[in-house]
Structure formats: structure tokens, C-alpha cells
Amino acid sequence: MTAQVSITLMVNGERVEAQVLPRLNLADFLREQLKLTGTHVGCEHGVCGACTVRVGGEIVRSCLMLAVQVDGAEVETIEGLSDSGEIADLQDAFRDRNALQCGFCTPAMLMAAQDLLQQNPAPAREEIREHLSGNYCRCTGYQAIIDAVENAARARVGRTA
Amino acid sequence: MSSIRSNPETLSVLDRPNSYIGKTVPRPNLDRLLQGRGTYVSDMELPRMAHVAFLRSPHAHAEIVSIDASAAKQMAGVIAVVTGKELSAVITPWVGVLSHLKGLKSAPQSAIAIDRVCWQGEAVAAIVATSRAAAEDAAEHVAVEYREIEAVTDMRTALDPATPVIHASLGDNLAWERVHDAGAVDEAFAGSDAVVEAEFIFGRHTGVTLEPRSVVADWNAAEARLTIYQGTQAPHMVQNIAALHLGLKESQVRVVCKDVGGSFGIKVHIYADEMAIYALSKLLRRPIKFVADRVESFNTDIHARDHRCKGKIGVKRDGSITAFEIDDLTGIGPYSMYPRTSAIEANQVVNLVGGPYTNKNYRARARVVYQNKNVMCQYRAVGHPIACSVTEGLVDLAAMKIGMDPVEIRRRNLIADDAYPCGSPSGLRFEQLSHHASLAKIVEMMDYQALRTEQAALRKKGVHRGIGIASFIEVTNPSAAFYGVGGARISSQDGVAVRLDAQGSVICQTSITEQGQGSESLTAQIVGSVLGVSMDRVRVILGDTDMTPYGGGTWASRGAGIGGEAALQATKILRKNILDVAAVILQSTPAELDIAGNAVVNVGDGAPRIELNELARIVYFRPDTLPPGIQPELMATKHFVPREYPFAFTNGVQAAWVEVDTDSGFVKLLKHWVVEDCGTIINPQLVDEQIRGGVVQGLGAALFEKCIYDERGQLTNANMADYLVPMSGEMPDIDVGHVVSPTRESELGAKGAGEAGTAGAAAAVTNAVNDALSPFGTIITEIPLTPQVILTAMGRI
Numbered sequence: 001m002t003a004q005v006s007i008t009l010m011v012n013g014e015r016v017e018a019q020v021l022p023r024l025n026l027a028d029f030l031r032e033q034l035k036l037t038g039t040h041v042g043c044e045h046g047v048c049g050a051c052t053v054r055v056g057g058e059i060v061r062s063c064l065m066l067a068v069q070v071d072g073a074e075v076e077t078i079e080g081l082s083d084s085g086e087i088a089d090l091q092d093a094f095r096d097r098n099a100l101q102c103g104f105c106t107p108a109m110l111m112a113a114q115d116l117l118q119q120n121p122a123p124a125r126e127e128i129r130e131h132l133s134g135n136y137c138r139c140t141g142y143q144a145i146i147d148a149v150e151n152a153a154r155a156r157v158g159r160t161a
Numbered sequence: 162m163s164s165i166r167s168n169p170e171t172l173s174v175l176d177r178p179n180s181y182i183g184k185t186v187p188r189p190n191l192d193r194l195l196q197g198r199g200t201y202v203s204d205m206e207l208p209r210m211a212h213v214a215f216l217r218s219p220h221a222h223a224e225i226v227s228i229d230a231s232a233a234k235q236m237a238g239v240i241a242v243v244t245g246k247e248l249s250a251v252i253t254p255w256v257g258v259l260s261h262l263k264g265l266k267s268a269p270q271s272a273i274a275i276d277r278v279c280w281q282g283e284a285v286a287a288i289v290a291t292s293r294a295a296a297e298d299a300a301e302h303v304a305v306e307y308r309e310i311e312a313v314t315d316m317r318t319a320l321d322p323a324t325p326v327i328h329a330s331l332g333d334n335l336a337w338e339r340v341h342d343a344g345a346v347d348e349a350f351a352g353s354d355a356v357v358e359a360e361f362i363f364g365r366h367t368g369v370t371l372e373p374r375s376v377v378a379d380w381n382a383a384e385a386r387l388t389i390y391q392g393t394q395a396p397h398m399v400q401n402i403a404a405l406h407l408g409l410k411e412s413q414v415r416v417v418c419k420d421v422g423g424s425f426g427i428k429v430h431i432y433a434d435e436m437a438i439y440a441l442s443k444l445l446r447r448p449i450k451f452v453a454d455r456v457e458s459f460n461t462d463i464h465a466r467d468h469r470c471k472g473k474i475g476v477k478r479d480g481s482i483t484a485f486e487i488d489d490l491t492g493i494g495p496y497s498m499y500p501r502t503s504a505i506e507a508n509q510v511v512n513l514v515g516g517p518y519t520n521k522n523y524r525a526r527a528r529v530v531y532q533n534k535n536v537m538c539q540y541r542a543v544g545h546p547i548a549c550s551v552t553e554g555l556v557d558l559a560a561m562k563i564g565m566d567p568v569e570i571r572r573r574n575l576i577a578d579d580a581y582p583c584g585s586p587s588g589l590r591f592e593q594l595s596h597h598a599s600l601a602k603i604v605e606m607m608d609y610q611a612l613r614t615e616q617a618a619l620r621k622k623g624v625h626r627g628i629g630i631a632s633f634i635e636v637t638n639p640s641a642a643f644y645g646v647g648g649a650r651i652s653s654q655d656g657v658a659v660r661l662d663a664q665g666s667v668i669c670q671t672s673i674t675e676q677g678q679g680s681e682s683l684t685a686q687i688v689g690s691v692l693g694v695s696m697d698r699v700r701v702i703l704g705d706t707d708m709t710p711y712g713g714g715t716w717a718s719r720g721a722g723i724g725g726e727a728a729l730q731a732t733k734i735l736r737k738n739i740l741d742v743a744a745v746i747l748q749s750t751p752a753e754l755d756i757a758g759n760a761v762v763n764v765g766d767g768a769p770r771i772e773l774n775e776l777a778r779i780v781y782f783r784p785d786t787l788p789p790g791i792q793p794e795l796m797a798t799k800h801f802v803p804r805e806y807p808f809a810f811t812n813g814v815q816a817a818w819v820e821v822d823t824d825s826g827f828v829k830l831l832k833h834w835v836v837e838d839c840g841t842i843i844n845p846q847l848v849d850e851q852i853r854g855g856v857v858q859g860l861g862a863a864l865f866e867k868c869i870y871d872e873r874g875q876l877t878n879a880n881m882a883d884y885l886v887p888m889s890g891e892m893p894d895i896d897v898g899h900v901v902s903p904t905r906e907s908e909l910g911a912k913g914a915g916e917a918g919t920a921g922a923a924a925a926v927t928n929a930v931n932d933a934l935s936p937f938g939t940i941i942t943e944i945p946l947t948p949q950v951i952l953t954a955m956g957r958i
Contacts, residue, residue, distance in 0.1 A: 023294075031204075036197075037197070037201075037204040038196065038197015038198065038199075039197070040201075040203075040371070040372070040422070041203070042371045042372070042373075042455070043455040043880070043881045044454060044455060045455065045880060045881065045882065047880075047881035047882050048371060048881055050371055077197070078196065078197035079196070079197055079198075082195070082196035082197065082198075091192070091195040091196070094191075094195055095187050095188075095191045095192070095195060096187055097846075098187070098188065098679075098846050098847060098850050100191065100194055100195065100677070101676075101677030101678065101679075101850065101854065102194075102370075102371070102372070102420070102421060102422050102423045102424075102676055102677035103191070103193075103194025103195070103199055103420065103422075103677060104201065104371040104372045104420075104422030104423060105371050106194055106195060106197075107195075107196075107197040110195070128889075129889045129890050129892075130889075130890055132889045133888045133889045133890035133891075134888070135888075135889070136369075136371060136881070136886060136888060137371070137889075138368075138369060138370060138371055138423045138425070138854075138858070138886070139423060139677050139854045140850060140853065140854050140857075141850075141853035141854045141855075141856055141857030141858075141887075141892060141895065141918075142857065142887075142888075142889040142892050143853050143892070143894055143895055144850055144853070145889070146889065
């Protein structure tokens with residue numbers, strides 16, 4: 001078996017040094033080595049979106065990226081975004097609108113929604129649907145999620161206006 | 162919301178001041194899931210835990226000639242490689258039959274295949290290792306020699322004499338057959354002005370829960386106890402079955418169910434590979450974890466709805482339906498699933514066809530056959546989408562034949578709202594339904610006439626839009642008639658224990674389970690309302706056979722109606738007990754006291770008399786200050802099961818507005834409406850979201866989802882790139898309305914709402930597509946309605 005590789009990176013603002021096998025994907029690295037289990041694994045082939053995290057400020061599917069590829073990078077997960085308060089308003093909007101049922105897609109859905117609102121503070125409903133169309137939710141039928149993101153966007157625009 | 166019957170006439174315990182019943186309140190404890198701090202089984206780790214990868218059969222049907230695991234056992238991290246034969250030392254096989262499904266037969270099934278595999282994906286060996294990756298590495302070095310056997314794949318020829326019999330001991334490939342004949346069907350058809358026939362074809366699909374099936378089993382040999390952590394809908398059922406087949410007492414098995422990443426009926430069964438994990442833990446005396454990967458999910462999570470159903474309807478010129486007849490055929494894989502069996506879906510189809518209508522002439526045959534594909538079993542809205550699509554498809558075809566509007570033909574045939582209680586020709590009993598109120602409401606919500614006008618205008622411009630309507634009934638609140646009478650140890654009753662803690666908060670233990678529907682919320686809402694405390698004072702404990710009363714769990718739309726009523730009744734007793742002791746403390750009488758706002762108050766003026774935390778302090782810490790002979794009981798337990806009706810039927814109607822691109826064959830869903838009647842609504846938002854989620858699962862079946870097998874029994878699209886599921890971009894907004902007819906079987910009056918959405922969505926969309934294509938004379942009775950199906954039907958490819 002191939003030897004382990006040393007990587008150093010920032011995860012949710014903390015410096016992490018780790019030994020990883022070259023084949024280890026980022027999702028498994030976060031979950032199994034760092035115990036950051038808020039990042040979920042749904043399909044392991046880049047379709048369901050449940051493993052979405054931020055690397056260098058961009059959302060990526062952590063099942064399609066290797067841990068060795070994040071050497072030197074800045075990785076943010078749902079735990080980081082929650083603890084910093086960055087998405088507290090989105091989380092409130094999801095709670096109020098019951099935009100989650102089983103909650104398995106939710107951390108990644110919030111990641112994708114925050115990504116949209118950073119790019120487009122006042123997205124149209126269709127734009128929200130389009131931006132979240134890579135994140136599978138089997139429970140809600142999506143409408144509550146779209147409503148929650150729309151509500152959070154309006155409130156943010158209201159605050160900065 | 163409109164109500165066609167109030168229940169009861171006087172103010173009930175639910176109508177108290179500050180009641181949470183009927184109010185939208187956020188579910189408790191969502192922050193855990195919103196912050197990624199939930200505990201799904203896939204997140205769990207235990208000391209000395211080992212991981213399993215299953216080596217699975219690449220063949221649909223083959224003899225296992227030999228298994229050589231010697232090389233794999235030498236690999237780094239490998240703890241054991243266990244075959245079916247080796248595992249049979251600790252676990253017995255099972256047969257998935259129930260006595261009330263007369264004639265149902267199945268063959269013994271083992272946790273891991275012994276000697277023969279019967280579907281592609283059946284486990285042949287378990288590789289146990291220190292990590293899943295190490296187990297998968299080793300799996301590649303287990304050499305299995307197979308001798309392929311001809312696979313039975315086409316349900317249409319499964320019963321032909323020339324087709325091989327999958328299980329010789331059964332004699333043929335027929336699992337079960339039901340024939341039903343009510344009224345005078347032949348005379349009714351003969352006396353009809355028009356008779357229409359069609360064959361309805363349903364794509365085999367599956368649940369695709371986002372979290373795959375996951376289990377951690379921990380046999381502690383020193384305690385002689387097995388703890389099973391599993392995302393299951395029915396913990397006590399798992400306890401019973403695990404104990405039965407491992408030779409344990411139920412008291413030696415604890416089932417713990419924490420957060421569950423989607424269930425929908427997929428996680429209400431017990432799968433062979435899960436049985437293998439329980440057994441491996443016992444065999445190896447350590448915690449064992451298995452999380453299915455997505456390929457395994459597609460190959461082994463139960464499939465559903467693989468039906469071909471011939472249907473026939475008779476109608477008079479005035480629109481009155483004279484008779485329904487169906488001949489349903491379904492292929493369920495090589496075994497009847499355990500312990501709920503795989504005959505229930507076909508049985509439901511026979512039960513439900515024609516259900517909304519007054520017609521009394523009904524003949525049905527359903528045949529359930531074995532084949533070498535993955536097992537099929539109960540998935541959300543069991544049988545309903547088949548029955549609804551057949552019934553509503555036939556009704557639309559009849560309307561088309563006699564030139565009647567689809568809404569009008571339903572108005573003329575739906576059971577009148579004042580005709581209850583009544584029954585159906587298939588033997589169902591309806592307590593109170595509201596088809597006409599529901600239909601009237603949806604026609605208004607969608608502005609039916611305006612849509613027809615818009616449709617006509619757009620047609621002139623070559624834009625083909627269609628409207629589809631589908632009335633339906635839904636089975637909810639099942640009694641023992643569902644499983645218990647057939648010998649399954651699956652509880653139909655549920656229990657709730659509720660107690661006041663020493664600070665005046667409430668702890669509630671319930672046997673229903675939570676998979677995101679809102680079981681925890683509805684329980685807290687009921688307890689808070691009946692007791693008179695705020696919801697934030699109520700903590701709900703569920704999903705643990707050691708910690709909760711005995712009960713069925715959450716499936717078949719039973720949590721609110723059955724578990725909710727148990728919560729209501731238990732809380733009434735606790736309330737009485739609290740008022741009894743309060744009266745002693747306050748030198749008053751219970752009748753003069755009430756509980757509101759977390760305190761005991763005067764009934765008359767509402768003035769606070771004693772805070773609940775103060776009352777609890779006296780009861781728990783200063784009982785010496787109470788008069789002699791007073792022993793307060795600040796904990797109460799009640800159980801509930803419906804007894805009068807086997808099922809609490811609900812009803813509703815769905816409507817779809819779609820556009821068909823007649824060049825590409827793509828269907829665009831523009832809007833969807835639902836009106837349903839689930840009786841008392843505890844939390845309107847949660848009910849609406851159950852409906853919406855259910856509708857979208859039905860829309861997936863209507864347009865996208867199909868497990869595609871080739872003629873050799875190979876599943877060719879076992880991944881999420883090739884098996885399409887609904888994503889946000891293609892889904893419409895869904896308007897939901899309600900009619901409220903509470904059941905009188907319970908004080909709560911709640912019926913279920915979990916499956917209504919899935920029941921009628923595909924029927925509404927199919928009818929809408931056929932409406933859109935009516936200028937082309939094209940009728941399609943097959944789902945999913947892929948571009949290929951549509952263009953083929955139109956003769957364009």
C-alpha cells in the first residue's frame with residue numbers, strides 16, 4: 001500500500017497537521033480523522049451534494065476531492081460556519097420554515113445557500129432553485145428550502161439597506 | 162381550512178388557552194441538525210468497533226461452487242471473512258409469510274447466501290476489518306466460483322411452464338394470488354354505454370434515502386446483551402426479530418435509534434445484511450458497523466411498484482361508473498421480505514382501486530410472482546400510487562370516451578360527504594371522508610375554469626399544456642389488522658409515559674419514532690397543550706427500546722394518530738394527578754384548579770396559585786409536609802390502538818398543471834395542488850411539508866425514477882447519475898389546502914398525512930400529460946413518463 005503523506009491545512013480556522021493515505025477523500029478525512037461528522041456522505045460519486053464543504057472560499061464536493069489536495073488550503077465545514085455565526089440567519093430561516101426533515105442534506109444545503117447569497121444577495125426564486133439543484137433532498141420536496149433561502153435573503157438585504 | 166364536521170361539540174382538552182394544537186410552531190431541537198451536530202448511525206464509533214464490507218453476487222442467479230478467502234484473511238487489517246454457512250452457526254434463517262395473506266409462500270432466506278445466490282447484489286461473504294477501506298481491499302481477494310443458473314426476470318413469463326422455478330420447494334414462481342369479486346361485474350359492463358380498457362405499467366423504483374441504511378451492532382458477551390444502533394422506523398420490531406433469530410430473549414436486545422437520514426418505508430424492514438451484522442457482532446464478540454454505499458443501496462434497499470395492471474371501466478352516458486375490473490401482476494424478487502412480506506402492495510392495490518367512488522361492482526385479481534431481481538416491499542404509500550393511477554386513469558379515459566369534463570365525472574361518482582359511515586366493494590370501511598368538499602376546494606384553489614381557458618388559448622399557439630386531477634383515499638392509523646392478525650410481532654399500539662420532573666419540566670417517553678416527520682414536535686405540542694405547560698418545558702425521548710414504552714414506531718402514517726392519542730391520554734392522567742396534589746397543598750378542590758402557563762391556577766379568575774416547580778419540590782423533597790396517606794403520582798402511562806376501524810382512511814385530491822414539449826418529449830411541471838383531509842391538524846406546517854415531500858416522491862416516480870434491469874437480471878443504473886431523482890430545479894411549487902374531518906375513534910381526532918402526497922401525484926401528472934396530448938390522440942399509461950416513452954407513444958421515434 002502507498003505510504004502516508006503529510007498535509008497541513010486550516011480547518012475552520014484551526015491549523016491541522018495530518019498523515020493521510022493518497023487515496024483518502026476529503027469527506028472521509030473530515031469525518032473519520034477530524035471527527036467533523038456534520039459533513040455527510042450520501043452517494044460518494046459527486047451527485048447528491050451532501051458532502052459539500054468550502055475550500056478556499058469555494059464550495060466543493062468533498063467526496064470528489066482527495067485529502068492530499070487540500071494541503072495548504074483553508075477548509076470550512078458546517079461546524080465552522082455554525083460556530084462563527086456566519087449562517088445563523090439562514091439556520092433560523094430553515095428552522096422557522098421547517099426547511100429540513102431528516103436533516104441529512106441540511107448542512108450541505110446551507111453551504112450551497114450561503115454560497116448563492118454571497119454571489120447574489122437578492123436571487124429570484126428560480127435562481128435559488130437552480131443554485132441548489134445539485135443538492136438532493138428526499139424529504140421536503142424543496143419548496144420549504146427555497147422559501148427559507150428567499151426569506152433569509154430578503155432579511156439580509158433589509159438589514160444592509 | 163374548512164371543516165365539514167366539528168369533533169367534539171364541546172371544548173376539549175385541545176381547545177385550552179395557549180393550546181399548541183393547530184398551530185405552526187418550529188420543531189424542537191432542530192439546531193442539532195442545522196449545525197451538523199446530529200448523531201446518525203453513520204457517524205457512530207465505538208471502542209473496538211470493526212467495519213464490514215460485503216462481497217456481493219455479480220450474478221442474478223447462480224450456485225456458489227466454492228469460496229476461497231485464504232488470501233483475503235492474510236491482508237492488513239482483516240479480522241475475519243465470514244461466509245453464510247459459517248454465520249448460520251449463530252443465526253437462523255427466516256421465511257417472509259403472514260397467515261392472513263392466505264396462500265402466501267416464500268423460501269427460507271439466510272443472512273448471507275448459502276450455496277446459491279438469487280439476485281445480483283445478494284451478500285456472499287462478509288469481510289470484517291479495522292476499516293471499511295481495508296475490508297473493501299480484502300473483498301477483492303476473496304475468490305468465489307459461481308455456476309450461473311438461468312435467471313427469471315420478466316414477470317409476464319414467470320408463471321409459464323417453460324420458465325425455471327426459482328425455489329423448487331415452492332413448486333412454482335407464484336408467491337401469492339388474490340381474487341376478489343363484488344357485485345355483478347359482467348352485467349354492469351354489459352349494461353354500460355361505454356367500456357374502456359388499458360394496461361398501466363409502473364417502473365420499479367426505490368426510496369433513495371440520502372443516508373444509506375446503517376447499523377452498528379454491539380454484542381457485549383460479558384453482559385450477554387446485544388445493543389443495535391440502527392436507523393429504523395420500528396425499534397421494537399427489530400428487537401423481536403433479532404432476538405428470535407439469534408436465540409436471545411428480547412430483554413437481551415436493546416435497539417437504539419438516533420437521527421435517521423430519511424426512511425420512507427425503506428428502513429421499516431429488516432434486511433439480510435443487517436441480520437448478518439447482528440450475527441457477526443455475536444460471533445466476533447465486538448461492535449460491528451455497516452453502512453451501505455450507494456451501489457449497495459440501489460442493489461439491496463427494497464424496490465417497489467414493479468406492477469403491470471390491466472384495468473377496465475364501464476360508464477353510462479350520464480357519467481355514472483358501472484364497474485371496475487383489474488388484473489394486477491407484480492414481480493417481487495426472489496423472496497418475500499421479512500417480516501412484513503412482499504404481498505402487501507398487491508393486496509393494497511386490490512383494496513384501493515375504485516375506492517373514492519360509489520360504484521359497487523368490482524372484480525380484481527392480483528398475482529405476485531418471484532423473479533431474480535432485488536426484493537420488493539413496502540415503500541411510502543404502499544400500493545396507493547398504483548391503485549390511484551389505475552383508477553384515475555380509467556376515470557379520465559371513461560370521461561374522454563363519453564365527452565365529459567374530468568371534474569364533472571368525478572362530481573357524479575365520488576361518495577357523497579354525508580353518506581358515511583359506508584364501505585367499499587373491496588371491503589374497506591370508511592368512517593368519514595370529504596371527497597366533494599375536497600374537490601370543490603381544489604377547483605377553486607387552481608381556478609380550474611381559468612386554466613382551461615388558458616390551455617385553449619395556448620393550444621392555438623402550439624403550446625401543449627394539460628390539467629390532471631386525481632382523487633384518492635389513504636390508509637392511515639393501522640390497527641392490528643395490518644400485521645398483527647397475520648402473526649407478525651409488529652405492535653399496532655403505541656405507548657407514552659409522561660412525568661413531571663423535580664423542576665416542573667416534563668419528560669415524555671414515546672414509542673413512536675422520529676425520522677424528520679415531526680414526531681417529537683407533535684408529541685411535545687400535545688403534552689404541552691393538555692398539561693398547560695410551554696413546549697420548551699417538554700422533553701421527548703424516543704427511539705430506544707430500553708427507554709420507551711412498547712410500540713410500533715412511525716410508519717403507515719400512524720405516529721400522530723396513534724402515538725399522539727397515547728400522549729394525550731397519558732397527559733390527561735398526569736394533569737389530574739397534579740391537580741389532585743395541588744388541591745391538597747392549596748386546601749382547594751381539583752375542580753377549582755387548572756394548569757396554565759407552567760403553574761396551577763384558579764379556574765375562575767386564572768390567578769396563579771402555585772408554580773409547577775414549587776409543587777414538584779414539595780412532592781419530591783418535602784412529602785413529609787403532605788397529609789398522611791397522600792402519595793402523589795407524577796408519572797402517567799397510557800397506550801392506544803384504534804379498535805373500531807381497522808384503518809382510519811383519509812382522502813384528498815391532487816391536480817397537476819403541466820406542459821409537454823412535443824418535439825423533445827420533456828414534461829415541465831408548472832404547478833401542483835393538493836387538498837387532503839387528515840382529520841385534526843396538530844401542526845399545519847408539518848402536515849403541509851409531509852404532503853409536499855410526499856408529492857415530490859410521487860413526481861419522481863411519475864417522471865424520472867426507474868430501476869432498469871437487463872434480461873439477465875443486472876441492474877444497469879445503480880448510481881445517482883443514471884437513476885434520476887427529483888432535484889430542486891425541476892420541481893414545481895405545491896399549494897396545499899385542507900378539509901378537516903376528525904376521526905371519532907380518538908379524542909385527538911388525528912389521522913395520518915404521510916403518504917397522501919405520494920398516493921396521487923403520479924396519477925395527476927399522467928392525467929395532465931394525456932390531457933396535454935389529447936389533440937394528438939395519444940394516451941400514455943406508463944410511468945416514468947420519460948421523453949422516450951412520450952415520443953414513442955406519439956409515434957415520433
